[in-house]
Amino acid sequence: MAYLWQFPDYYFAVGRLKRGVSVQQAQADIAVIARQLAQQYPKDYPKQFTVKVQSLAEEVVGRFRSALVLVMAAVGLLLPIGYANVANLPTVGVYSVMAYVTAR
Secondary structure, X not given: OOEEEEOOOOEEEEOOOOOOOOHHXXXXXXXXXXXXXXXXXXXXXXXXXXXXXXXXXXXXXXXXXXXXXHHHHHHHHHHHHHHHXXXXXXXXXXXXXXXXXXXX
């Protein structure tokens, strides 16, 4: 199942690859199909055009990959600190009760 949206200068389609088919194989296949369609319908295709197959993850993440890795690293470093603080809350309560009892 593929969805097709038309924009002024290009077409954008979303599809799903069969298991075992790489993005490079899909790129080669779609290039052949596009060339055949351009020969069959020359008035519908410009003289120079390209087709590009890209994974959905690369399309979504794309240029933000390094920023996302940095944020994930920061979360990975700060989360244990938060866990340690929460784990120490019961001991603080015990010490405050002990201080209260010893003061009496």
